[in-house]
Amino acid sequence: MKKSIIAGLLAASVSITGCGGSSSGEGHISEEQSRKTREMLAESKRNAQQVEKLNELYKETPDQILFENNGQNSAVYKELQQRYKDQLAELKKSVEATGAKFIVAIITPEVGVAISDFTRYGHPFIRQACNELGVEYYDLGPALATQKPTVITQMPRDGHWSKVGAVFLADQLEPIITKYKDHRSTAVYKDSERPETFGDLAPSTEEVLDGGKDMPYKVVANAQGLRMDHDVVFPKKKQHVLFLGGSQFYSPFLDNEFIATSVLAQRHPDIEMMNAGMIAGCTDDFLSLWEEKSKYSEPDVVIMQTNGTDITDLFFTNRNHLARSKKPYEPSPVEEAYFMNRFRR
Amino acid sequence: MLFNTSEFAVFFFIVLVAYWAVHKWMNVRNMVLLAANWYFYNNLHYTFPFYLLGMILVGYTFAHLIQGKEEKATRKGILATGIVILGFGLTYIKYSKLILGNIAGMEQWQASALHIIVPLGISYYTFSSIGYIVDVYRRRLPAERNLLTYAAYISFFPHLLSGPIPSSVTVLPQFTKISIPTLARIEHSVGEIVWGLFKKMVIAAHAEKVVNYCYARYDDLDGSTVFLGVMLFNLYLYADFSAYSDIARGVGRLMGIELTQNFKMPHFSRNPGEFWRRWHTSLRKWMLDYLYLPLGGNRGGMGKYILSILFIFTFSGLWHGANMTFVCWGLLNGIYFIPYILTDSLTRYKDAPAAGRLLPPVKVAGQIAFTFLLTTLSRIFFRAPDMTVAKGLIHKIFSASFLRLPLKMVYTKVAMFIPLLAFEWVQREKDYVLQLSRKHMWVRVAGYIIVVILICLLYKKQNASEYYYFKF
Known part of the structure; x- marks a missing residue:
């Protein structure tokens, strides 16, 4: 005892x-x-407080006035273009460092009379930036222009893909998938290095969302926060294709089985189609998602969806409202001047 | 201002304090109540109280005109005129699209074309106003002399938007009396409010989006999932609507006003007749008193009996909306009665099912399940926006895909109702669901606290979700 x-x-x-x-x-x-x-x-907490403070000080987000003088002489638009180009370059460098193929797909359902200034001035710049940076890009605009918006989208209720539109989008992405089906990256991560998720969706969820439009749809997210119904396994046994993008990849108002990446997955069971699409994302979000999470999914091909709004979404007030990073974005002198002139004069 | 919001809690607390502070002075009390009713209704749209005021003045005036005459024909004429005037607004606002929309050259006179906003609750207070003048005509009660009292009764905020449709004979006189609630009645109120909040904020909230999904995307789903989606809607509707009625009753009782019990655990009904004595009982009673019995009820032979039933249910369908789906829903519910009438098996049960037993005998369980199936199938028409969707849902349910495994997301939501129904089953012989131990106060208090904790833990925020029955 x-x-x-x-x-x-x-x-x-x-x-x-x-x-x-x-x-x-x-x-x-x-x-x-x-x-x-x-x-x-x-x-x-500090970031959230700072963002709140900035959002109080600078509430408004820029409108079409941003494109004054056809967007050519607008100092702030030029600055946003440069920011976009810098982020594109950074993303390319980081993706290629893993040995993966980086591809840009310019996708917007805006065609014909529906083309907005975001597309009118944005797309030529995106093409030019890709050319200058040596990024392979696919502009789906001409192909989309041959389609009826009411068929490929859910118009008039919503401008995102319909089931037919999702199949059409898959058809357009098909040549990229086929072309790079033998491409393999070199980066391999240990399990201990990998974050819990590769995408921003709540992991292992199956829920109905309606986007406030009374258009309910089912979202299934795998355990890794990607919009797909099974988990990605490691060490990988097949090619991984990562879809980084905004709502054109996420595809609101469609059930998982009808979105373009699911259509592609059904066509190519030998390829892992990983959908990291997010609502209201832009290059800034794609870059941070890539660095924080997505690159650990060991993709062999990364297809980034972009369009003209990705440039204007980089304006600091847009960022403070929408950025996934939740970090504060202070205005540059040019942005500050534009903001004061536009909204506070 | 929804019952399940903090805004309403603050509003109700202020009203309750003011109401009881002046309760000894009847007119002042009713004035406080009227001001509260006005504020409550004005919160939805500033024009709504003016419409309600018009209805109150018409109802009040016609009741006095009827009472002032002795000759039956004159009284009848005044009553008919009163019903036409009171019913005009409801008919025009809800049905002009159906009627004028199909007449060439008249389309521009539809309420929707004139941008007239449908006042929420119009169906309920139109029915209560008509019920009141009919009761005065039948000399079941004298015309209320005090306009303030009558206005407070018609516009009483707990029952204004979604009922229970008050019976003037039993509810109106309560506005002329002081009835201080006993501790037992306060506890009864708290029990009903807490249980109502639980049903709305936890059960209905979790089911709503999945129901919407099943009805919107039925084309992409298997028959089994669609069927469970319709069943889920049946259960959701009960949780949502009975929640409103429970809270309304609880709130009313805290102010000394006893409202009709609108739901009596309807999903344990053994035949359609019992179901309708347990579901939306205030509407049933209104139909019975002011339509079915004047039509002769079950007197005059089986043929007339069946026709009366079909008429009543079709009328009930139309009350819900000017849409062919509601007509079908009503008719179908009427048709359900026919085999029971023909076989003389429409038993009027007085006791709760399997009273005194924990589990029902097989026969009773079968009766309950069959009645539940019938009501579930009728909900196809009740929730479908048009006949095309209704037909699509039926086609899906009665297809080979009915044999496939339903979506997990849907059957898990249906399973969520099992504990709710099980608890209600256990409590089915009580006055209200959350009526716990009669002896031990601490058991009751613990029960209420547990439900409140469950609400806090499981509360799901909805997208500005109103109560489903507001639209009627």
Whole structure:
């Protein structure tokens, strides 16, 4: 009895003084982790406060006036174009560093009279930027122009893909998939390096959303936060194609089985089609998603969907309202001048 | 201002304090109530209270005109005129599209073409106003002399938007009396409010989007999923509508006003007749008193009996909306009665099903399941926006795909109702669902607290979701 009491006290003293080898080490790591967590929480709180403050100061988001003088002489539009180009270059560099093929697909359902200034001035610039950066791009605009908007989209209720439109989009992406079906990346990550998710959807969910339009649709997200109904396995056994993009890839108002990436997955069971599409995303979001999460899915081909709104979405007030990073975006002097002139004069 | 919002909680607290502070002075009390009713209704649209005011003045005036005459023919004439005037607004606003829309050259006179907004609750207070003047005509009660009292009764905010449709004979006199609630009645109110909030904020909220999905995307779904979607709607509708009625009753009782019990656990009904004595009972009673019995009811032979039933249910369908789907829903519910009438098996049960037993005998379970199936199938028409969708849903349900495994998302939502129904089954002989131990107060308090905790934990925010029956 006496012995056991002494043994217990000794054990307790070892524990208190931290003399026990392994337990001391674990405690140290745990403290380090909790310190990091605390710091991260504090930073995100600071960020949220700063974003809130900026959104109060700068409420308005830019409109068509941004394209004054056909967008050519607008200092702020030029700055946003440069920002877009820089991010595109950064994304290309980062994707190619993994050995993956980086491809841009210019996709918007705007055709004919429906073309807005975002497309009118944005698309020529995107094509030019891709050419200058050596990025392979596919402009789906001409093909889309041959289609009836009421057939390929859910107009008049919504401008996103209909079931027919999703198949049409899959048809347009098909040549890219086929062309690079033998391409393989070189980057391989350890399980311990990989984040819990590769996309931004709530993992392992199956829910009905209606987008506030009374158009209910079913969203299934796998355990890795991607819009697909099965998990991506590692080490990978087949080619991985990552779809980075906004709502044109995410495809609201369609059930999972009808979206373009599911259509492609059915056609190519030997390829893992990973849909990381997000609502209201732009290059800034695609870049941060890639760096934080998506690159760990070890894609061999990355297809980034873009269009003209991705340029204007980089305006600081848009970012403060929409950015997935939730970080504060301070205005540049040019943005500040534009904002004051447009909204505060 | 929905019952399940903090805005309503603040509003109700202020009204309750003011109401009881002046309760000894009847006119002042009713004035407080009227001001609260006006504020509540004005919150939805500033024009609504003016429409309601017009209805109140018409109802009040015609009741006095009827009472002032002795000759039956004159009284009848005044009553008919009153019903026409009171019913005109409802008919015009809800049915002009159906009627004028099909007459060449008259389309521009539809209420929708004139951008007239449909006042929420119009069907309910039109029916209560008509019921009142008919009751005065039948000398079931004298015309209310005090306009303030009558106005407070018709516009009483707990029942204004979705009923229960009040019976003037039982509810109106309560506005002329002071009835301080006892502790037991306060507890009864709390029990009903808490249970109502649970049904709306937890059960109905979780089911709503999946129901919408099943009705909107039925074309892409298997028959089994569509069937469960329709069943889910049947259950959702019960949770949503009975929640409103429970809260309305609880709120009314806290102000000393006892409203009709609108739902009596209808999904445990053993035949369609019992179902309608347990579902939306205030509308049934209105139909019975002011339509079915004047038509002769079940007197005059089986043929007339069946015709009366079909007429009543078709009328009920039209009350819900000027749409062929509602006509079909009503007719179908009427048709359900025919085999029971022909075989003389429309039993009028007085006791709760399997009273005194934990589980029902097989025969009773079969009767309950069959009645539930019938009501579920009728919900195809009730929820479908048009006949094309209704036909599509039927086609899906009665297709080979009915044998496939339904979507998990749908059957898990249906399964969510099992504990709710099981609890209601256990409590089916009580006065209200959350009526717990009669002896131990701590058991009851613990029960209420558990339900409140469940609401907090499981509450699902809806997209500005109104109660489903507001649209009627």
